[in-house]
Amino acid sequence: MENVKIRSRVNGKDIESEVEPRKLLVHYIREDLGLTGTHVGCDTSNCGACTVLVDGKAVKSCTMLAVQANGREITTIEGLSRQGKLHPIQEAFLEKHGLQCGYCTSGMIMTSFWLLRKNRNPTEEEIRKNLSGNLCRCTGYQSIVDSITYASKLMKADETEKEGIMVEQ
């Protein structure tokens, strides 16, 4: 089959590529774009290591074809920090040791991003339920739950700070 031209916005940059129609989005991201922070863990869309945001929603990029990303906006783990400054969720995962081997981490963080966008103040039970599509074999999840709870606090503090600045202006 002939390659297909796709246009998408990846981590804020417009990108045009030619891809094989059968190519999975995760392989396009990793191999064509060189963004290797998105991982492949299971091939059966169970583990969530490949989670990215497509038009703002958490999606397992092994369940989508690259051609389906045409015209869409994709955010990967590499697109989360701004000018070298970590996103509060990334900071929280470091601070609360929400990782050991680091392999599931990108997917965990992208899922957390989506969760905290929907629900700014999730309970532990809500966090655990929302992580049902992301597997971690190292941490026993407790430090991941703690990281997400802490991230929600950091993000609230960030907003308060920003609001404060706006009031001053």
Add this chain to the structure above:
Amino acid sequence: MSSYFTRAKDDLAYNERVFVEGRGHFVDDIIKPGALHMSIVRSPYARAKILSIKGGMSSKDLGARMASVGEGAMEGKNSVIQPVFATGYVNYVGEAVAAVFADDRYKSEDLLDSVEVEYEPVKPVVSIEDALSSPPIHQGLKSNIISEGWRGKEFPDPASPIVLEDVFMNRRIATNPIEPRGIVADYDGKVLSVWISTQSVHSIKEGLCEALGLGPDAVRVMQADTGGAFGSKGGLYPEYVIASFAAMKYRRPVKWIETRMEHLSSTSHGRGAKGIVKIFAERSGKITGLKGEVIVDAGAYGAGMGEFASRFIATMMTGPYMIENAHVKSTSVLTNKVTLGPYRGAGRPEASFFIERMVDKLADELKVDPVDLRILNSSESKFRSPLGMEIDAAKPFLDQAVKELDYRRKAKSTHNIGFSFFVLVPAFAPGETARVKVDGGKVSVWLGGNSHGQAHEVFVRKLVNEELGVPENLITLYRGDTGMLKDGVGSWGSRSAMVGGAAVISACRKMKEEVITKFGKYSVQSLLSGAFDVYVNEEQKGSLNSFGANLATVDIGKLGSVKVRECAAYYDVGRALNMDMVIGQIQGGMAQGIGQTLHEEMAFNEDGQLLTASISDAGVPLAEDIPNFEVKVAQNPSRLPHGAKGLGESPTIGVPTALARAIEKASGKRIRETPIRPEHIL
């Protein structure tokens, strides 16, 4: 596009921060121009004669046999050592039959269809019982028994009034790190360079040299960031030999990345052990003797953990208890399944399950509190068990554990409670190697055993700082690299902070002496102004103990679903070098203990077909399946200079037994196996 070689040198360091930014260096992230991608044609049968193979690379091109290296490695009989490619017969579903190579993974997977293999299926040997009653699966053997022996001395049955016997099973499970296995191999005409996800670059190098007949100077093995391992990435696998051979043959880099399905079918499984235990006891509860047998399902080939595990389990069958007489038979048998390998605990959880289940059974027989029975059978002083374990005074720790876990109060308010007690004997001998180098005002460290998530860099920075006074930000631990450290052992058996730490200290002390020789006295400034390079092989003999206890409470739903209400630990970790890392290791291991007990199994049908062929079916627990853990530690220092003990495997030993007891109490059904399914408790 990112390239492994364009990254800065510091990127070869272990660094937690890179993972939250997606800048890790896992083996699949290594992109080498001109690389071939390898895919493996695998056996669809558990046992079959290979009539013909058309296409691909196969045993006619590479007739090598595997080498036994890493944890549990043994000298093996030629007839049970796995060939790199299946030769004449296939012996498990997923065994490598042929390999194909193409410019990318899609094309190499397409090529799988171009290889034609004709098989003549043969009835497989699937269970331990089948193995004992069937003719050997390999020609040249007398039976399917590949190792057999006894631990302890034969003794006449004691005249004790209580005699109890039972049979237990820990079914096979997959290690399932979230990163599957993988390798990149490249050859420049002189040196084979290998990047790999591993627990030990040194065992991989040793294995490749032996399997391919290469000299030590012809192979360099470098560790990529390793996304979990839990025992399964310590040794050599056929794919590593094939990829290396292909890189040398085609003179192109070769990459192989395992799929999850391949991981489940073709990466060694853990557990897979049956225990038959008979205990003799007085009415007081004092256990006077133990007789038993351990039979391990070693899978289709020997010379590794499968052969070794039965003896290892048998040695630990009296647990931490003072039992004067014990005699245990150990047997490992061949079956038509993927080989058995180490999985976190690697024999220790199995032995503990067998003895702890019997102690609980005895408590029920005598109608006494199972914890009182444990205290009664624990020793005030150190002793050597009749099976050959050196055990420290167990009772003082146990008394403290009962208090720390608040057992007495909880046992009054909760019927569905389980309490376990164990001794972890970590892989202390033969020690570990370390290299410490000072150059340009910075300290670089390499360790023989390589981190796959345990944050070795944290204890290395701390110990070097303590010994040499160098600020931690000037100390870097690099990933495993046989080009930078000539030999070493590996990260398994709860050993790294313990024996790797001791090696780092020894290297630092040697370096301090060199500084004193050169400058007359030691100062951080003189050290950092100079250039020093110290290698040590810090040997360790004998053994160490880490005691531990767990408490669990559960609720059981109408349909037999188990809800873990509470899961607590009290472990002696020696001196905790970093409490956050200690707690992280324990919490992660406790989740794996719950996994083994409630969810995880590698199940096969009578044809030897794997029934649990996705990571979900394999039962890796979800966040929702796991409670918050209560973790407490004792810090009784070991005899090592930094006081560390082993701890990584404690939770997978202690959690299944405590949980099994809680479920037994809640259901009223005797628990004899893991995983515990609803049909066992309804």
